[in-house]
Each structure stands twice: as structure tokens, then as C-alpha cells.
Amino acid sequence: MPVRHRHAMFIARTVLVKNDNVDEAMRMLNRIMGREGLLDQFRRTRYYEKPYQVRRRVNFEKATSVYNEDMGRKIQLVMRKNRLDPYPGCF
Amino acid sequence: MSVASVLGAFRTLRLVDPCTKLVQVQIQPRRWRLKENDRRYLISTTPKVDLGTQGEMIGQIDTARRGDEMYPDADTPKQIFNGIAFSELPICHIKTSKNNTIISVTDYKNQPMVYHSCGLEGFKNARKGTNVAAQAAAISTAKKAITKGIHSVRVKIDGLGPGRMSSVKGLQMAGLKIISVTDSTHVSWCPPRPRKARRL
Numbered sequence: 317m318p319v320r321h322r323h324a325m326f327i328a329r330t331v332l333v334k335n336d337n338v339d340e341a342m343r344m345l346n347r348i349m350g351r352e353g354l355l356d357q358f359r360r361t362r363y364y365e366k367p368y369q370v371r372r373r374v375n376f377e378k379a380t381s382v383y384n385e386d387m388g389r390k391i392q393l394v395m396r397k398n399r400l401d402p403y404p405g406c407f
Numbered sequence: 408m409s410v411a412s413v414l415g416a417f418r419t420l421r422l423v424d425p426c427t428k429l430v431q432v433q434i435q436p437r438r439w440r441l442k443e444n445d446r447r448y449l450i451s452t453t454p455k456v457d458l459g460t461q462g463e464m465i466g467q468i469d470t471a472r473r474g475d476e477m478y479p480d481a482d483t484p485k486q487i488f489n490g491i492a493f494s495e496l497p498i499c500h501i502k503t504s505k506n507n508t509i510i511s512v513t514d515y516k517n518q519p520m521v522y523h524s525c526g527l528e529g530f531k532n533a534r535k536g537t538n539v540a541a542q543a544a545a546i547s548t549a550k551k552a553i554t555k556g557i558h559s560v561r562v563k564i565d566g567l568g569p570g571r572m573s574s575v576k577g578l579q580m581a582g583l584k585i586i587s588v589t590d591s592t593h594v595s596w597c598p599p600r601p602r603k604a605r606r607l
Contacts, residue, residue, distance in 0.1 A: 326493070326561055330479050330589040338579050341588045342572050343462025344477060350463035354594045358567065361595065363604040
């Protein structure tokens, strides 16, 4: 009996192996899974996370994302290309 | 704090230099043998278990380019690999967990053809949960599959464990041609309450 899947099987979360390079394909798959946060979520749900741990984690994630956003903006400012002085702050 | 109590935290070592016959005094911080610190030290120094997720933390750059065709598209199911359409290739299901790796090969209708695991391979207890066991199990699975006329498979991996990468490697080493690698790990954002957290 055919199994029904919510996502098309062998289309979703699939990497084709090129030139028999299985390691490369596996690393690609792992990277996709890791970057989408699926592996993190999988690891997190192995054991119960207490509410205080959830709060701590969420607050930490919030703080990091705020920091990263600001830092990204700063870096973009420094890396602007159409400025009069190409090396601001340097003599 | 007295001087003695401060000096108590250090340990003096007297070393004799063999050339000059001079005594060198070295001061080293004394290692306090506290239970709490020992446990932390132990946890921090124990090597992390390889769960087959190599490449997970590689930066933000995607090396696959448009010409590479690393990802399947709508036409891939009809594409022919070794004379068989992609959608009708046999499937190798790999279930990896921390303590075991179970491999089964089925045809495209999910009819089982070969079944094998680290336990069946002869590994017992903790040795089942190693990448060596997974690779050995994968090699004998692939050999069985080849005797049944299976030469190319799609691989479907479930779970994180030591056998995640090594079992796929083992399948290839025994001579199976791997067409694609799929992850079918079940990930839920609202799972039923999992078991109590481990206390380390």
C-alpha cells in the first residue's frame, strides 16, 4: 500500500548524488537541515524543555538577533562604496 | 586575606637544570579538587558523540550552482538512472538512533527485500551505536541487495546517530550506486511531551 506523505517524497529534503560523491551530498543535506533549524528542533524535542529553559533560550535568541541586526547595519555602513572619503577615520 | 592564604593557592616546583646545575623555582596554580569542578571538567573534556551531522555548521554560502543539478525538480521522477526511472528505483531506508542503526531495502512500492541492523551484524550493547558497526551493517546489506539484483538505490535517512553518514558510505563501498539522499527525520514543533531531561 502506498504511503502518503505531506511533502512530495524524494523531492523535499533531497540531494542528488553527483559523481558518486556521497560525502558531499550528505554534507549538503546536513547543511540545509541545520540552516533551516530542523536539526536544532529535533535535538531540542528529545527531552522535555522546562518553561524556564524555554524563556531563557527565547530571550537569548531575541538578544542575539537584535545584536546581529545592529551589527549588520554597522558593517553595511562601513562597507558603503559611494562615499567621498573612501577610508573614513584613517589618515 | 593573608599572604599565606594567597600563596596556598599556588604550588612551587623545584627543577634542576642539567646544564647549569641551577635550581629553578616555578610557581604553578594549585589544582583544587572540588567535586563540582571535576564534573564540569569531565563533561567539557569528553569527546562529543558523532551524530553524522558533518557540514551542519558550514557558513552561509551555498556551493551548489545552477548547473550542478544537485537538487531534484519536477522532472526528476521521470529521469532515467541505470535504466530505471527515478520514481521506480528501490529505496534504502536507514533508521539511525544513538544506540543502533537499522537498514532495510525495499522496492518502490515499499515491499521489503532486505533487512539488516547493527545488532544482526553481531555487535552487542553499546557497540551497536558506533559508526563502525553501522558501516559493517551497511556493507552486508548492500551485498545482500546486490545478490537480489539491486544495483542503484535512493537512500532515505531517518534520525540522527553515529550511523547517519557512515552507513551511506558503507552502502557505496559495497558497490551500490546511490542516486539520491533524502532526509525523512520527523521534526515537530508541537510534539507530545517528551521524556524528562537527563541529569548530568
